[in-house]
Amino acid sequence: MSQELIRIVENIARDKNIDKESIFADLEAALVSAARKAFSTSEETEIEVFIDRDNGNITAYKDGEKLDVKRFGRIAAQTAKQVMIQKLKADERESIFAEYVKRKGEAVNGSIARFEGGTMVIDLSNRVEAIMPKSEQIGGETHHVGERLRCMILDVREVSSQVRIILSRTHPDFIKRLFELEVPEVTEGIIEIKALAREAGYRTKIAVESHDDKVDAVGACVGVRGSRIRNIVDELSGEKIDIVRWSDSSQTLIANALKPAEVSEIAICFELGRATVVVTEDQLSLAIGKHGQNVRLAARLTSWDIDILTPEEYNAGVERLAECVTSIEGVDDSFVDQLLALGIISVLDLEEVGSEPLIEELGVDEDTAVKAVELAENVAKEIASEKKQAEDILEQEQARTEDEDEDEDTEPGLGIDLPQ
Template identity: 50%
Template structure:
């Protein structure tokens, strides 16, 4: 038995990748259990295996015992225990290996389909690509070579379950690192990324070396580099935009190619009101709200788009509503509006300490009474009108219906993508943001809510025509993708009465009028 042990251990070590010390421990445990079963007694039993010579030393009561005398039944017991131990050791080894590769890009071969999931062979083991992790609309066939990132690794009995993903934002990030050398060597950094798999992705990049154009390097000569990535993504449109540390520039860049007149930041609520002209509304919002939704995720702020006229109306209504609360005069109402609080819902979710610290002359007890009154009024409005149409161009798009929040709900805010955000327009004008767009789909008419008037529909058609003429890199003329459902955080920010929630503080460097709402 000892003569075959080195060969057995070496073979299993090479084929399964299990460390030799784990194999020796497993064999030692198996022989010890076999000896206990044979002698029906565990006292005085000792089994050791020399790690160098792999010689088995068995003793009982101080006397040496030949393992060969344990018998056939004991040998079968030892074999079963060894098989179990080997499987556990193999599982642990696989788990540690793939757990360390979480988020990495792997290449595998499609084996077969199980329900909606795809079984992918990775060489050492098989992994699962569930239907939700597959790019919408892609067609996979047995034998296809595909790339995916390791999304989740977990132990399941004596096996390891490896879940892959092609919809995770890290999949696009890893493809950029693979196809663009400047990103791989960290000359260019991906500072933020927002994705709706199968439809559109926004990637914010910044260059460490001022001599290297981040956007141009990612696009490549005539779009050669970015086209390789879009082909892997099945024609998904990618917007490459330039990173900027100023939110005044980030938000307009993220909404490119729309022209932004003014950006007003509401720090207490984490929102930004973006003012645009009527002919830029549909362009800023995007088809089914996709452009503003991805921009919101990219910059990490909830974005609401409206015209200057609409903002003036919202402010007037907000002041009227606040003065109806006991203890709120016109001056206090004006101060609340200047901080971007434009509805009962906004006021009901405010922290008392933040209000007292921000609003001059407001004490703690008075702030509590005002917030409690706002909560009651917000509840009344929610009961009277549970579904209200939101402001034009809220985070989830012009067609989303705003849902009035209960007093205990938190403010709906855009989910930031890890580090922050940005956008850019790929033009030769240095003052304008640069953007390189890879459009995998033909332009289609934006859906308009039932309240949209014929004149607004004409306005949308003109805006979409402008978007079509925008200078960008586009590939593929495949039919447009199916509409993207808008739910949860993608829905427009909740509003109370007629007033959307948000308000301003400053304007973009690249062109709009600067309006300071804190000035009288």
């Protein structure tokens, strides 16, 4: 029996991933409870139980006097069993928590065990189940019980004496984990993922940089004939992934991030954290993207607010700015050029920036700077008024068109009483 106890402890330790010493300690605590039950002792009575870790022999003492463990009886054995089960469950829970809390952010594979409402329950191993809430699932994907699924460990919590492992397929870091799995150069640190922006299920933009001149960052991520990126896209059920080259130059990075659109010009205003990007008419829809997705992701990838303008819109803004500031006595076109160099390309920008940067950055005297901003504010009000009038006219035109359409759909009465 003693050697069998050793084998049982070893099997439990291996199957449940619990430290053997912890199991022996639980057994001893359970046998103490059993001894109290068997000998009807109070809590004040000192009961000690020792299990030899080498041969499994059990010795017990009550107030220093050795006890016969064979006299514990059936009720005491049942008590020991219940205590042991509770302690083993607690140990297993602690073991699972300790293991998975260290694995937060890792990509894991599991099989779908069942669905509980919109939540997916995923079996990670024979002893561990995790959940993927609806919010962490990629919209539009359909899955079935038994399907193998790759996901990321988002969080690990202890809730009501249970370990709750939360998985995600929508988190941006899940994309990083997939690139680490598919692109060895990313795992090895040769290629670094510098920035990432994602709208799960639709599109991801990822900026990469190579720390080895011999390795092309974009080419390595794409793979031979697109093999590597295809594997990632397939894993994400067709989500589009744009891989762009990282640059420390904000202008270059913004131009790269807006691809596949070709950019004509970029004006950066550090004061506003804004980049004004000029694209030709034929590139406008590409730059903005469907429902504004391309420019939105580019803005998040680069950490710049991005405004997209056509050359006509850009030139109109610059002309109005020039008319505004050159009306000040002593100010010429060189001041306009200085404003453009600061990324101020319209009276709206000038109004928002204020006079302080003009004084500090351009060395303009305070009176001129304040006057320029005041004039910009007045012109900005005129622009807002013109915009409001244009919107009102458009609404009136739409209302009139709708009324005319209703009149055409209504058949006029003849006003004649027909004979019976």
